[in-house]
Amino acid sequence: MNEHERRESIALGGLLQLLGRLLCEELNPELLAILRQPDVREIFIGGEDQDAACARYLAQTWNAEAFEKAATDYCELFVLPKGISPLAAAWQTSNPAAEQAVTSIPKALSSITANVALTLPPAIDATPPEHAGRLLFIGGQLACSGDPEIAKLARPFLQATAMPWLERFAGTLASTELSPFYGRLGEILHQTCDHYLATS
Amino acid sequence: MANDLSRRDLLKLGSGAAAALGIGATGLPLVKRLSQDAPPIDIAKLTANKIDYTKAKPVPTICFGCTTHCGVVGWVQDGRVRRIDGNPLDPNSKGNICSKAQGMISYTYYPERLLYPLKRVGKRGEGKWKRISWDGALDEIAAKMKPLREEGRPEEFVFHYGCDKTKGYTKKFTNAFGTPHRLNRRSICSSNRRAPLMSFYGREFEWESQDFENTRYIVNFGGNPMEAYQGGLYMMHRIQSARVDRSARMVTFEVRPSATASVSDEYFPIMPGTDGAVAFAMIHTILREGLENEAFWNRWANYPLEEVRKLVAEYTPQWAEDISGVPAADIERIAIEFARAAPACCTMSNRGSAKHYNGVQSDRAIRMLDVLVGNVGKLGGFCLSSLRGWAGRYGQEGLPKLSQPGPKPSDPKPWGLGEGYLEEPFKKLPEEVQERVLGFPEKWRKSYFGELATPSEYPLAWHWYQMRVGQLVYPYIKEGRQKVGVYMSFTLGASYGYPDAREVLLDESLIPFHVAIDIGYGEQTALADIILPEATSLERWDHHSTNNYGLVPYTGVRQPLVPPSGETRSVQIILRDLARKIGGGMQDYFDFESEEDYYREWYKNLPVSWEEFKRRGIWMDPERPKDYELYERPLTEAELAGTEIEENSGLVMKDGKAVGIMRDGIAVRGFNTPNKLINIYDEIWPTAAKAVGLPLDDINASPIAKWDHVPEHRDLGENDFIFTTFKWNVHTQGRSGHWKYHAEIVHTNPVFMHPETGKALGLEEGDEVQLEVFRPKGRTYRGGESGVMGSFKNHVRFLKGMHPKVVACSHHVGHWEHGAVGRSTNALTEPAREGHAQANDLPLQDSDVPNRIWWSKERGGTGGGVAINDALPINPCPLVGGQNWYDNVCRVSKV
Known part of the structure; x- marks a missing residue:
């Protein structure tokens, strides 16, 4: 892996870890601080259609009420059954590769964890193995490894375990009108899938 | 979707994120290989999806798809349960399973499952929640519960369960807290058929174990083991083997061509509520033909045979034909065939015969048939085998004692006046209730714990043990018969299934605080204030004991195949941790860390090692003789x-x-009754009637089985029909609506009727009809009130074999909570159902889901059925309180 590839791998890793955390945790001061980083903020509120809504959302006064509203939105989207489940389920998509992906998740994870020391924050660790956020975060951790052999695992890991159903999830999330922020998250995730995780 | 992000943009975002996350530009090796010698990971090789039996681990456990609890084996590969098979070591199911076993995989891995504790935001029922930590949730619950206990009002904590198979663990919690309010739904299900058995045979035999393996003739009054029956699978494989291998015969009286009726040798459509008439006519015939077993009757029945002859003198087959529609000649023939097969013959009955105003008496008549031909406890006959946990009870001699470890909190004190009674909660009861209770015999006064647990108008709902009258819980709370401080529901779907439940649950003055423990977000959890997500049956421990139709007591263990998903916890851990938060001594009863250790201790007296027991999942003494004629020991x-x-x-x-x-x-030994006899005649019925003011000429007051019509069936008009509900064999109550496999098999609930009935109503197959259900006329809750209780619209299906006066509809479906499968919709949200909680407002459409929920209305399918439960009146049978499901009179009109 040359220097350019290494930087790109770390950037991909950072992106995947951020996306993973945003799917596993409600917006909190730490995540907001990350989202306020100039490069991050610029991309998150980028695009003319999203600019006003997402920017306003992130720029609001984050008092207790705002955090509670954010937690309620998170729950409505990702926890309650009428939302958009971030859990892999073969029968939620017509893509036949999804069934293969779902059943490969446990095996892939056990193989990874048998060979690689991962550090999962509590919010990630509390999710089931087939949670989109967990898989993205793990992929991100792999991509950020200083060991090129491990870093190279990130893309095939996510291609095998998440890609067949992750795009469906991202696309649905991108359509939400509940929260401009999560809608934007869906778009970013969808394009991450397109640019980085597609097999061809 | 905006397509404004380039690869460069994403890299920029990622770099910024990496910096913010502290990953840094130097690419510090945050993730290290554990061993430099480990072989490279080849992701491609990991994607094989077939189960590899050389690698998958078989783990025995106990199914929880329904209330039968068959022994199963789950195959676990790479930490995921891949398949469920039957456990051949289970002497009851013998390795057989039904589709509901696979439902456990469905509900464990379905993506809309509850995984985190949730706290309500906004108004109750609004559908707004946020995640909360376990500590936060339990702290909040304990803070609400502690004052009740400390201030001497523990009875204001109400624990209400739907399906609790912890075998006394939750009772330990409620007793430790000091509340008598551990409520269930037995009366919705089977109390009407348990009471006659306990009256005849004593408390230990509220359920029978017919020796189907050796029987030659079965007369089935509305029992339906092929669809829904506690022990159904245990029964059906034996019944079918008996029929196929030994030419045993099964005759079924039913109101619809149920799955059991369909595999019977003979099926007779019968007018609902008239099974007793047929049973009496059979008794009449057997006595007339001299086919009774006089020796057995005289030895064990507490009622003279001569009196029985007088009792049934006018209950002729022709009389029964006029009432039931079953031809007299067939009644006679069946009676004779049944008696001639004795003792290798048996009756079978369940909700079909019992869930009527006259159902308790009908079942007493049916049970009398077995005593009359002397098949009780005999080879091929109507047998009684150990039901409950092994504690040295009747028939359990020689079995190792198995009991919950740790100290046992004492039962709460009964409510009343004087020494030994709790006076304070008693004095809060309405005066008429106090008066009634104070007039009870001492045995009942010592068993009285308030109106929710022991409703005074229904003393036979708690005379033998607390079966309770679950369908009256909400009306009683509404009437103020019991103040509630904290209400905890556990795997309960009352809001979906019980009239009045939603109104009471939404009223914070009646239910100030509601905690729901469940695995799915259903109609009940939607009305909670805190939701605690439970581990599924594939993820938890339980002790298992039930009657064996093979007639040798056995025990089993439910053990986790995989760890609980997400942040879910077993109810055992939830209550343990809550007890510790409440403190005040409660923690002393839950002094364990490892659940496995708790259950290891529970089974410590078994003559096999714990590891071996876990390996088998089941233990039975292979040398123990079968439970024939226990009474002659x-x-x-x-x-x-x-x-x-x-x-x-x-x-x-x-x-x-x-x-x-x-x-x-x-x-x-004799029978497990106070007089050691079979109590054909039992004074408890008129005693209870007098105690509550039920006229002694009411059929339910009779000390001996008796016939009378269901009150609202007496004057049925030409346009009146009897509405019956039933359970689909792939579903279990309202709990399985969101099980994907099962929703695919059955997701709707048409109104079934005979084609001639439809023709008379001017209907064609598939037409939409409106059913209006009327209030009952008997001496029951709001009995005699005129008017329509409720109505619903649904489509019609014609089915030959239906009784022409019956319309039938299953009650499982039509959910408005749960996810896409439970609601049979492709839209991830839908408009709020009129009168119910507001739906959230996510206007989402999943482009892939339409291909999967193929039965949705959006795809032109039948959709997910209609919720009908609100249309059915609360109708507890006098004295026993069992819900008289099958008495409902309705009118049907084309929409």
């Missing part, structure tokens, strides 16, 4: 020591209690 010398014989009755008495009875000069 002679008393041992040790049992006879210190006894006296009561001259008149022949009872063998010890310390004021009957331990046996003399029969032909030998002291034998």
Whole structure:
């Protein structure tokens, strides 16, 4: 892996870890601080259609009420059954590769964890193995490894375990009108899938 | 979707994120290989999706798809349960399973499952929640519960369960807290059929174990083991083997061509509520033909045979035909065939015969048939085998004692006046209730714990043990018969299934605080204030015991195949941790860390090692004889020591209690009743009637089985029909609506009727109809009130074999909560159902889901059925309180 590839791998890793955390945790001061980083903020509120809504959302006064509203939105989207489940389920998509992906998740994870020391924050660790956020975060951790052999695992890991159903999830999330922020998250995730995780 | 992000943009975002996350530009090796010698990971090789039996681990457990609890084996590969098979070591199911076993995989891995504790935001029922930590949730619950206990009002904590198979664990919690309010739904299900059995045979035999393996003739009054019956699978594989291998015969009386009726040798459509008439006519015939087993009757029945002859003198087959529609000639023939097969014959009955105003008496008549032909406890006959946990009970001699470890909190004190009673909660009861209770016999006064647990108008709902009257819980709370401080529901779907439930649950003045423990977000959890997500049956421990249709007691263990998903916890851990938060001594009863250790201790007296027991999942003594004629077992010398014989009755008495009875000069065990006999005649019925003011001419007051019509069936008009509900064999109550496999098989609930009935109503197949259900007329809750209880619209299906006066509809479907499968929709949200909680407002459409929920209305399918439960009146049978499901009169009109 040359220097350019290494930087790109770390950037991909950072992106995947951020996306993973945003799917596993409600917006909190730490995540907001990350989202306020100039490069991050610029991309998150980028695009003319999203600019006003997402920017306003992130720029609001984050008092207790705002955090509670954010937690309620998170729950409505990702926890309650009428939302958009971030859990892999073969029968939620017509893509036949999804069934293969779902059943490969446990095996892939056990193989990874048998060979690689991962550090999962509590919010990630509390999710089931087939949670989109967990898989993205793990992929991100792999991509950020200083060991090129491990870093190279990130893309095939996510291609095998998440890609067949992750795009469906991202696309649905991108359509939400509940929260401009999560809608934007869906778009970013969808394009991450397109640019980085597609097999061809 | 905006397509404004380039690869460069994403890299920029990622770099910024990496910096913010502290990953840094130097690419510090945050993720290290554990061993430099480990072989490279080849992701491609990991994607094989077939189960590899050389690698998958088989773990036995107990199914929880329904209330039968078959032994199963789950195959676990790479930490995921891949398949469920039957456990061949289970002597009851013998390796058979039904589709509901696979439902456990469905509900464990379905993506809309509850995984985190949730706290309500906004108004109750609004559908807004946020995640909360376990500590936060339990702290909040404990803060609400502690004052109730500390201030001497523990009874204001109400624990209400739907399906609790923890075998006493939750009772330990409620007793430790000090509340008597551990409520269930037995009366919705089976109390009407349990009461006659307990009256006849005693508390230990509220459920029978017919010896189907050896029987030659079965008369089935509305039992339906092929669809829904506690022990159904255990029964059906035996029944079918008996029929196929030994030409045993099964005759079924039913109101619809159920799955069981369909595999019977003979099926007779019968007018609902008339099974008793047919049973009486059979008794009449058997006596007329001299086919009764007079020796057995005289030896064990407490009622003279001559009196029975008088009782049934007018209950002729022709009389029964006029009432039931079953031809007299067939009634006679069946009676004779049944009696001639004795003792290798048996009756079978369940909700079909019992869930009527006259159902308790009908079942008493049906049970009398077995005594009359002397098949009780005989090879191929109507047998009684150990039901409950092994604690040295009747018939459990020689079995190792198995009990919950740790100290046992005492039961709460009964409510009443005087020493030994709790006066304070008693005095809060309405005066008429106090008066009624104070007039009860002492035995009942010592068992009275308020109106929710022991409703005073239904003393036979708690005379033998607390079966309760679950369908009255919400009306009673509404009437103020019991103040509630904290209400905890556990795997309960009352908001979906019980009238009045939603109104009460939404009222914070009646239910100030509601905690729901469940695995799915259903109609009940939607009305909670805190939701605690439970581990599924594939993720938890339980003790298992039930009656064995093979007639040798056995035990099993439910053990986790995989760890609980997400942040879910078993109810055992939830209540343990809550007890510790509440403190005040409660924690002493839950002093364990490892659940496995708790259950290891529970089973410590088994004569196999714990590891071996876990490996098998089941234990039974293979040398133990079958439970035939338990009542004829002679008393041992040790049992006879210190006894006296009561001259008149022949009872063998010890310390004021009957331990046996003399029969032909030998002291034998007798039956598990106070008089050691089979109580064909039981004064408890008129005693209870007098105690509550039920007129003695009401059929339910009779000390001996008796016939009378269901009140609202007496004057049925031409346009009146009897509405019956039933359970689909792939579903279980309202709990399985969101199980994907099962929703695919059955997701709708048409109104079934005979084609001639439809023709008379001017209907064609598929037409939409409106059903209006009327209030009952008997002496029951709001009985006699005129008017329509409720109505619903649904489509019609014609089915030959239906009784022409019956319309039938299943009650499982039509959910408005749960996810896409439960609601049978492709839209991830839908408009709020009128009168119910507001739906959230996510206007989402999943482009892939339409291909999967193929039965949705959006795809032109039948959709997910209609919720009908609100249309059915609360109708508890007098004295026993069992819900009279099948008495409902309705009118049907084309929409």
